[in-house]
Amino acid sequence: MKILLVGATGRLGTALGATLAERGHDVLGASRSDAAYPVDITDPATIEVLYERAGGVDAVACAAGSTPYKPLDRLTRDDYLSGFLNKALGQIELVRQGLPAIAPRGSFTLITGILAREPIVTSAAASVANGAVEAFVRAAALEAAPVRVNAVSPTVITEALDKYADFFPGFEPVPLERVVQAYVRSIEGAETGRVFELG
Numbered sequence: 711m712k713i714l715l716v717g718a719t720g721r722l723g724t725a726l727g728a729t730l731a732e733r734g735h736d737v738l739g740a741s742r743s744d745a746a747y748p749v750d751i752t753d754p755a756t757i758e759v760l761y762e763r764a765g766g767v768d769a770v771a772c773a774a775g776s777t778p779y780k781p782l783d784r785l786t787r788d789d790y791l792s793g794f795l796n797k798a799l800g801q802i803e804l805v806r807q808g809l810p811a812i813a814p815r816g817s818f819t820l821i822t823g824i825l826a827r828e829p830i831v832t833s834a835a836a837s838v839a840n841g842a843v844e845a846f847v848r849a850a851a852l853e854a855a856p857v858r859v860n861a862v863s864p865t866v867i868t869e870a871l872d873k874y875a876d877f878f879p880g881f882e883p884v885p886l887e888r889v890v891q892a893y894v895r896s897i898e899g900a901e902t903g904r905v906f907e908l909g
């Protein structure tokens with residue numbers, strides 16, 4: 711399959727890209743800093759250029775999307791907006807603009823996270839954005855068929871504990887490899903409208 715991978719240079723994207731390539735797929739890696747396929751998911755014009763450059767694809771996988779973290783009483787309207795514009799609307803736009811570019815039984819796999827269902831202190835804006843992506847996936851799958859739309863929703867990743875352990879006390883982490891396999895299941899399988907919860 712020809713797979714467009716957004717966020718290909720990150721912790722998750724690097725592992726996912728390597729696995730997809732090992733499995734024989736042609737992976738087009740994209741991110742803000744990529745020379746061949748530059749894209750900023752907060753900027754719809756760059757998504758349009760990305761799809762023009764990529765041409766038709768069999769699958770789009772996203773491993774990009776960030777949100778602000780602050781105590782509830784310090785989160786501003788702009789913080790909520792920035793989390794929504796980046797992680798939620800950025801990924802929704804990848805699907806919206808990607809529908810004409812995707813193969814008839816192709817798939818979109820988006821990234822959310824445990825904060826949609828298990829919030830932590832400082833996560834209100836992140837929880838909102840993740841929850842929006844999951845709601846979108848379930849709704850979009852109804853109308854996108856036979857194109858498939860899924861999300862991967864991991865808890866904190868074992869390999870990221872160096873950065874995030876203090877935010878997730880007592881949470882059992884998930885190994886990066888399991889997260890990668892959830893994408894493989896979404897891309898190579900037949901399911902749609904699924905949020906693959908890991909942890």
Ligand SMILES: NC(=O)c1ccc[n+]([C@@H]2O[C@H](COP(=O)([O-])OP(=O)(O)OC[C@H]3O[C@@H](n4cnc5c(N)ncnc54)[C@H](OP(=O)(O)O)[C@@H]3O)[C@@H](O)[C@H]2O)c1
Nearest residue numbers: 717719720721722741742743750751774775823866867870
């Ligand atoms: N780490 C965890 O424990 C964990 C757990 C659950 C969910 N997640 C989610 O998994 C996703 C990936 O996490 P990660 O730890 O792999 O992140 P990461 O290492 O920071 O990588 C982010 C990737 O996305 C790209 N990117 C960032 N902003 C972008 C934008 N506006 N447009 C296009 N590309 C952009 C980055 O490259 P450029 O800088 O070149 O753009 C990079 O390739 C995030 O959405 C995160 O919330 C992570």
